[in-house]
Amino acid sequence: MREVAAEFERPALLFSGGKDSICLLRLAEKAFRPSDLPMPLLNVDTGHHFAELNDFRDRRAQELGGKLIIRTVEDAIARGIAVPAPGELSRNRLQIPTLLAAIEEFGFDCLIGGARRDEEKARAKERFFSFRDAFGQWDPKSQRPEIWNLFNARIHPGEHMRAFPLSNWTELDVWEYIRREHLEVPAIYFSHKRKCVRRHSQWLPVTELLPPKDKEPVKELVVRVRTIGDIISTGMVESPAGSIDDIIREISVARVTERGSRADDKTSEAAMEDRKKAGYF
Amino acid sequence: MSFPAHPIEILRFNTCGSVDDGKSTLIGRLLYDSKSLMDDQIAALERSADITGNGQINLANLTDGLRAEREQGITIDVAYRYFATPRRKFIVADTPGHVQYTRNMVTGASTANLSIVLVDARQGVVEQTRRHIYIGALLGIPHLVIAVNKMDLANWDQERFLRIREQVEGFLPKLNAFRDVKFIPISALNGDNVVTASTSAPWYEGPTLLAHLETVYIASDWNLNTLRFPIQWVNRPNRPADAALHDFRGLSGQIAGGIIRKDQEVLLLPAGIKTRVKEIWTYNGSLNEAFCPQSVTLRLAHDVDASRGDVIVGTENLPGCSPELRARLCWMHTRPLQPNRKYLLKHCAQTVQAVVTSLENRIDMASFEPDLAPGQLGINDIGVVHLRTSKPIVFDGYSRNRFTGACILIEPGTNATVGAGMLFPPIESAKPEYSDFAI
Numbered sequence: 001m002r003e004v005a006a007e008f009e010r011p012a013l014l015f016s017g018g019k020d021s022i023c024l025l026r027l028a029e030k031a032f033r034p035s036d037l038p039m040p041l042l043n044v045d046t047g048h049h050f051a052e053l054n055d056f057r058d059r060r061a062q063e064l065g066g067k068l069i070i071r072t073v074e075d076a077i078a079r080g081i082a083v084p085a086p087g088e089l090s091r092n093r094l095q096i097p098t099l100l101a102a103i104e105e106f107g108f109d110c111l112i113g114g115a116r117r118d119e120e121k122a123r124a125k126e127r128f129f130s131f132r133d134a135f136g137q138w139d140p141k142s143q144r145p146e147i148w149n150l151f152n153a154r155i156h157p158g159e160h161m162r163a164f165p166l167s168n169w170t171e172l173d174v175w176e177y178i179r180r181e182h183l184e185v186p187a188i189y190f191s192h193k194r195k196c197v198r199r200h201s202q203w204l205p206v207t208e209l210l211p212p213k214d215k216e217p218v219k220e221l222v223v224r225v226r227t228i229g230d231i232i233s234t235g236m237v238e239s240p241a242g243s244i245d246d247i248i249r250e251i252s253v254a255r256v257t258e259r260g261s262r263a264d265d266k267t268s269e270a271a272m273e274d275r276k277k278a279g280y281f
Numbered sequence: 282m283s284f285p286a287h288p289i290e291i292l293r294f295n296t297c298g299s300v301d302d303g304k305s306t307l308i309g310r311l312l313y314d315s316k317s318l319m320d321d322q323i324a325a326l327e328r329s330a331d332i333t334g335n336g337q338i339n340l341a342n343l344t345d346g347l348r349a350e351r352e353q354g355i356t357i358d359v360a361y362r363y364f365a366t367p368r369r370k371f372i373v374a375d376t377p378g379h380v381q382y383t384r385n386m387v388t389g390a391s392t393a394n395l396s397i398v399l400v401d402a403r404q405g406v407v408e409q410t411r412r413h414i415y416i417g418a419l420l421g422i423p424h425l426v427i428a429v430n431k432m433d434l435a436n437w438d439q440e441r442f443l444r445i446r447e448q449v450e451g452f453l454p455k456l457n458a459f460r461d462v463k464f465i466p467i468s469a470l471n472g473d474n475v476v477t478a479s480t481s482a483p484w485y486e487g488p489t490l491l492a493h494l495e496t497v498y499i500a501s502d503w504n505l506n507t508l509r510f511p512i513q514w515v516n517r518p519n520r521p522a523d524a525a526l527h528d529f530r531g532l533s534g535q536i537a538g539g540i541i542r543k544d545q546e547v548l549l550l551p552a553g554i555k556t557r558v559k560e561i562w563t564y565n566g567s568l569n570e571a572f573c574p575q576s577v578t579l580r581l582a583h584d585v586d587a588s589r590g591d592v593i594v595g596t597e598n599l600p601g602c603s604p605e606l607r608a609r610l611c612w613m614h615t616r617p618l619q620p621n622r623k624y625l626l627k628h629c630a631q632t633v634q635a636v637v638t639s640l641e642n643r644i645d646m647a648s649f650e651p652d653l654a655p656g657q658l659g660i661n662d663i664g665v666v667h668l669r670t671s672k673p674i675v676f677d678g679y680s681r682n683r684f685t686g687a688c689i690l691i692e693p694g695t696n697a698t699v700g701a702g703m704l705f706p707p708i709e710s711a712k713p714e715y716s717d718f719a720i
Contacts, residue, residue, distance in 0.1 A: 002513045002514040002533055002534075002576075003513065003630075005514055006513060006514050006589055006630070029564055030563070030564040030576075031514075031533070031576070032516070033564050034516070034518050034526055034529060034531075034562075035516050035517065035518040035519070036518065036519075117361045117363070118361075118362075118363045121360075124360045124361050124362065125359065125360050125361075144697065144698045145384045145385060145387060145388040145613055145698050145701070146388050146698075147387055147388055147391045147687070147689055147698075147701045148391045148392060148683065148684070148687045148689075148701075149392075149535075149684070150627050150628075150687060150688065150689045152627065152689060152691050152696065152698045154625070154632075154691060154696040155696065156696070167361070168361070168363070168372055170363045170365075172365075
């Protein structure tokens, strides 16, 4: 983190309010206090966020006295920056042009993100400092070798870097850190009652964006989220976990990975790889 | 209600070998047999097994994450995996074997405690094997495992295993490295001696690979003897109205060696100014002492001019402080290194200009003997170079401190990382002089 602050002129920290970026913010506090955070917080709002998450994001940013920049996919579509494919419901792909436009708008030269290598196979190949060309693309075949803790952070104007301080953390590490640091997390991580429909062997939350189809059975279940993505593709996990200790106990014995509940990663074996090459984080 | 306390000891290891030695299969086997795989990962494996046709689960698909890798059946880049057993947590770097990606091996291995070098029982020791062992030795990896794989295809022939062992032991003494070396006969494909002991090799009495990984003694790798604190970031809150923070001037960084105590006398280098630690500030409150590899913010007794790249050290066991460096260099770029060329050198928290004043030798990978007039270093070559930097560098020998003894070279223009350097210890005349702080 300090390496980013020292090496770049206009860095930003990606903060969604999700569990990984909550840890990221605490690391930033530890790195920079008693000074103010030397970078703004950035979030791409897909319009498909859980309301609880956005509330938490705004409140936390205010508590920290951080500057929060939000750019919406809605607005990017209106301005023609992001163009949905016919019938494209998920906002996942559309985040990419929105994010790249924000980088251009503010001239950001480095984004700190909470991605972890244990999440997914393509992410397992990420560097701590991941170089992106002038089109925001990731080229996994020509990554810079990363030796010891000596990070080559040099870029040309127009290019940018993504930095991933949590690269070597696992899902369990994240929750253990949240417990150790007494960090607050949005309530949707804990078990609650929610109306769900069963699709593609997952429980999806019923919302305005995802109304039940004709005669589709709706069930009220006791659920929580394990990972948060687009609200129309985030699978709810049936769980009674009501505290951080419960969650740690639950994932210690879990038999399904965190991203097993994300429909976006199941599209194809290379789904994440393709999105990353295009500029996803 | 109680649940098992999580293990805290972390072992970092890397796997290396030639193409088709079965590295990815081995990691897949470790994950699969140690029950670290989740149901959806197994389901994804089964899905891709159907696609590729033969219907058999391919364990290598677990780590070969990129599409080109699956198509060509090779590993392109370093992939990291994480698993835990009740005894330890493991961070695995799967590093590719084919020649053009050897630089990735250095990437995966530079921070490892242990290196697993795979040898195909049918092929025996090949040049890549020697290269990987040599690089592991250069990087100062403390523990080495030679996993003789595909023993099933060699009829579990003990003679063959012993011959490979003899070959490796033949050149190990030259390297003068590794605290311990273990030879284990395995079949990653069938799982023999990976997690469960093999019934095919009654002649082998040693531990399985996982048992060894769980129990190998990883004494603290951190250097706790000699204080080194490279300043990474100057912490100056810009709040004139806040009386408590008005005068706050902190020096933030990670302790790269030794222990630092409140009120201790320290030197700021390269300026050579002696001062005292007034406070060890952290987010969770002040500390009386802190040690490597903690990250802290120091406040000094005097208002000295210190900035990123300067190093705070103890008053004994001084480091080198000189613009003249001698380094063992691993070259990682297709454009060769040539004497008199200029590069950027990153060392600890600073980047300076550097010129290669001379190329002393290039190591011949077959004999490990130096070739004394090489002319240049090509990709994957290792040799000794002399460098002159635009500013003095505060450094130690790599064998003494992996943080302050390492550097990378960056090519100006392309910004490519082209070389990884391990510094030789400073000669006596390169030791700094200093004076007490005077107002």
